[in-house]
Amino acid sequence: MLPAVAAAAVAVMVVVAVVAAVPALWHRLSRSALRRAGARYRRRLELLGTDVRLSQERRLRRLLPPGTARGSEDFRERHPVGQRCADGAPGGQVPPLRPWALLRCCWGTDPPLQGSLLYLDTLHAAFPRALAPQGTALLCWAPHHRCVPAGWPLPSLYCTPAAAGSIPSRAAALRVQLLFALQQRALHVLEAALPAELLDALAALRSGWPELAQDLALGTLRPQPGLPEGLRVQLQALLTPNATRAAELRAECARGFEGIVQRLWPQLEVVVVGTAHGAEQLYCDVLRQAECKGLPFYCPFYRAAGALLGVNLWPEEPAPRFLLCPDWAFCEFLPSPAEEEPRTVLLGELWEGREYGLVLTARPGEYRCHAGEVLRVTGFHKQCPVVEPVRRESQALSVRGESIPEERFCQSLCRAVGMWPGARLVDYVCVESALLGASSGACAPHYEVFVELRGLRDLSEGQRYKLDQCLQEDFPIYKSFRFKGSIGPLRLHMVGAGAFARLREALGKPVPMPRVLQEERLLQLIQSSVIS
Template structure:
């Protein structure tokens, strides 16, 4: 009870202390939030000790008043649904934070606030200086529906203006945010909404560092496509000339780009990627760890599906992201993989370690038992709560004859093939089923077309191109059988020029995780226009 009174008293003090310095206000707010995080973490421990009861309570809150209670009755009344109506983007719109909201969250159900508190607590425990005022830079593009920053309850963490995220051009937004990040030498955290956004922002640094350094020196935003004059004026008003920092950026970039992030921001402790890193999405994180972000840990704090926040990563220093599914954030069901003819779901407390499950979700009133299109692997348990690793997205399966090659396993086969090409490094890739090509695919058997961006190679021989098809045959017996019969034709491999995939991500029009199988003809035409070999 004493802790509750203390939290409320300090929270009220934060809101009324208008004359306190910005630094003091930041420290007070940080203390309040960390106190609330400790209290909610204790509650989470209790919830994890009685998972079935916690899930039944959550289900009652999601059902209309007067509905018969109980998960068994719920599953009998509502058949398994189709895909979730949301596009799968974790997009949270938190309300303004009030002092009493911190107290209510300790026993209420507010996943955005509770998740962010757990994030701040875990980040502070692993990296004690990470919650410094203006010590976090953000790289995130959200033109229509702003995404919440990971530490949104503590806005004084961020040195990046909120207006930069809402620019209509993805390239312009990331460049402006990168410029504001470069101003702050004492950064502690580099946060990105998606791994692709960090990847593309650092690609912009490679390509445009002289212009960025000049903008820093002059304190001006240079004219660029996608940046309207009124927005440019508003953002430029926040800049000031900094010749010393501009000289430092020039000197470090002139030395090369391996480890450039640590060299530009010597006090940086961690790279935070908010969006869930699926198996194929790890491609970007691995590339960044090996080059630009060498020597820095990566932390993916949240797991979400169908637009809902479902889990949190409490282990920032571990290389492989693992997420604790919180039992009071949604009602979870799981379909064992491989799928059965008459699928029967199991509940949160009925999972087995090491097995894979398809996620069935009830997270919003009226949207019952939706298939989230996500496959998770149970990596362990925290008390009774499962700790999961996202494995693949069911929408990203390649199949022209029912052979079903999932994205994570295709990525492994592709990486194995690239390893057989001396000097090559895979930067990015996308797949297309030949049916999308229509008449342009020719009078041949159905097949895959794969578009790759590589470093270290300018062209591929026919023998090298065949290596990928050979790896797929070795890794997937069904595919090999269809290839032997001639019912699936040879795979066609194309090399894409530099920044071709950056253009593709801009054309997607929203901050989605990178698709691995194209389903739209306009996107296919765009990537075809960037082929160089």
């Protein structure tokens, strides 16, 4: 009996090895198996959604030490709501994939795997050609760990070398990844971990397309700051000369950059971004209006504090909304604005249309942490709430307790920019005057705002005042403080192109852009780029 079993196992491994040796066949088989696994988990999600309270209790028991679980009520009595959640690694860790690991992947139960399986199934259903081999280009800077794309269980999906994302310099990494994306004309998906990475990569295309075209024509990767020579040689070996593609790049860039993405990749179906809300929403709007005009954006996942919490099952809708999966984390919610005696409500106790602060238990030993995010419930799928992120609590402006949320400040800023003929807002950050110290002068506490614009080279005093005027109109409490003189006039500065790309590199890790700067080194960097 044992020799027969051993022979069968050897035969299976031989078949797997032979199939894996034929990349196209292996891709098709893997894609089919992973999509089946995704469909199976979607059915399981439907079942879990019929009783979210039971699903949450089971998840909580898995997060607590053995023998200590007595239900959510006892858990909430024993553990008070704690401090802010610790930041987790973006995307989490993923197991290395080998040909014989496919079955293990299909039956895995961890949230990152389940989320990716749902992503692959959802993406294929909406865009049938999106899972073509080598049909996805990735833009992701992850200098200290492996870059984890959305469809990582299917690595043959990507034309971008994994090593390109680990280059120490963010600017160099994005340029190298852009070069490999340009080499592949038949792209169906353009994926970026953050919209800002796509924005900065396309800015590099605007400024450096002649050099990129030359690299394509010769099949070379030129030396550049921040790109180690050994890694450059390794990556250059993967390039091949393509004079036809280089000529196409020159012709399309010479026509201008509106809609350039669709023109360079005519088969492109969708732009996938890791985050499309909060600070990153502005970048999505800028890209939709210019380089990515005419293309849908799909944000597949909702993460908070490094934990995967929800999935977007509606890729063709313009505004992302996420189904909170009841077996990925134990979630509690504080009504927003806060009540006098706040008590958390559970996943099955939310009301449609209301806003809630998120309290998270996603890892063993980290109980009831403030995630620092506010969500709005937009509906339900079975009993599972469907939510949209509204704001980050740490990114509110407040010099006198007035608390202006980031998304409402952005609305006021966009309204002011709309009054400046020809101007288009690209990026901005705010600083509370306390961070400036003596350099802010002897005036009352105030805000300083740094903006990058297209279509405008200078700001008049009247234009600068428009933003302060818009804030007074939109926030009566701010107007009251301004009238009393306890808040001074807002100061608006214009910075040169590329200033925010350098600021993002200075952050040192791929995180959503902080809209309120709280570090002096970052403030000094943006101040050094002021042109008006």
